[in-house]
Amino acid sequence: MRTATTMSLTSASGFIVFLLSVTVVQGQNGWGVTYATTQICALKGSTVDMSCTYTYPQWINNWKTTVEKTFWFINSDIKPVDLKTKSEYKGRVYYSYKKNDCFVRISDLRQSDSAQYQFSFMTNQPGGRYTGSPGVTLTVTAHPDLQVHVTRSSSCRNSNCVQVELRCHSSCRLPDNYKYTWFKNRQKIHSQTSSSYSTSFSSEDTVSCAVKLGSEMFSSPPVFAPTVPSVSFSPSGEIIEGSSVTLTCTSDANPPVTKYTWYKRGKNQLQSRGEGQQFVLSFINSSDSGSYSCQTENSLGLKMSEYVYINVKYPPRLPSVSVSPSGQIVEGSSVTLTCTSDANPPVTKYTWYKEDEDSPKASGQNFTITDFRSEHSGNYYCEAQNSRGRQNSTSHLVTVSERTTFIMNIIRLALVFLLLIPLIFLTLQIRMKKTQTINTELKPPETIELDNFQSYENEHVQHREERRLTGGRRPDETSSDVEVSCT
Structure with missing residues (x-):
């Protein structure tokens, strides 16, 4: 098998067909068919040419070979049928007859014409029919399906810019010398007519390419940086x-x-x-x-x-309880317990409990006991609740200080005693007044003048001395008053 690469361009009635030509020769013992191309892409409504050359042995067993029939057919046919005789191709197929050349032109292409076409010839030799395989694959499309291929070359000095190489590509390969039209931000770039275009590109730019086939302009979708996600x-x-x-x-x-x-x-x-x-x-x-x-x-x-x-x-996290004032509590003082818990949505309800008691003691984030007594001592905990769930804190012990209680009892007794003194004093005053009233009725009271107190005292001392010297008698007592005893 021998292969070669060529490019052909056929124009008919203003329509253009592009051929990617890879020459293929098939044959054995001098028999063969060489296709100018095996793949053709053509636009709907255009005209396409498919060509090949064929060879055969000039003499076989001293019998000169002559070609009796040549034709093109679609290889999907169960039995090869000359393309010209098919009703759907009537009036649209033309053969060119030249020695060893095989040529067919199909005009007014339809998308249903997409198929694989083969050439066959028959000779006068016994079994002298030969078909070139695999043939030519024709694809008819309504649009050239232009696409801009992007190659990023470098970054611009501006951080919002890149330098790119753009290439206009078609599902139907266009010839290298074909003229293209480029648009940047919908404005035509007159200086650019080749299939490639190098430019700086910002995140807000758009670029597209276009080709004119016949009287119709075909454009590619624009290329652009991502939109805001x-x-x-x-x-x-x-x-x-x-x-x-x-x-x-x-x-x-x-x-x-x-x-x-x-x-x-x-x-x-x-x-x-x-x-x-x-x-x-x-x-x-x-x-x-x-x-x-x-x-x-x-x-x-x-x-x-x-x-x-x-x-x-999420539901409340494990709540924490703080007490103010901290430490042991002075009996009779005010105590405030505060419950704190992280939750989303925030805690909507706090409830306070005392251990071993079923009924709640209070509700709210703060729980205050204004007159703390020994019976208030014990373990307290709070329950935090939101729409996602609830959670209890660990118990927190709150007690009254024993030393403080003893002192407070002494203080209370002292206060009671101080309160009783005026009452006792008042009672004593009332009794004294009653006694004075009784004494006044029985005997007139003697009045002792304080100024004569000293002279009275001196006289009393003198009388006591005289009695001692007289054996206990007063000096003014007579002897008759003394009793004598004789033995």
């Missing part, structure tokens, strides 16, 4: 701790987005969390709450999405 998450609605949440990033771009990067906003910087169009939090917890965004990138630039806030709901 949008972020969605599922399941939608309330996100519960422990569940699985999937974030999805969507952005339009041509060429398509090649890289998705997920970020979570931290206090001072962005935290990279992963890559891929979807980001899954398989067992989400409260620390995953926050603002998330995704960045999309292709060869022409990148874009960052707006932030989406993920709010993870």
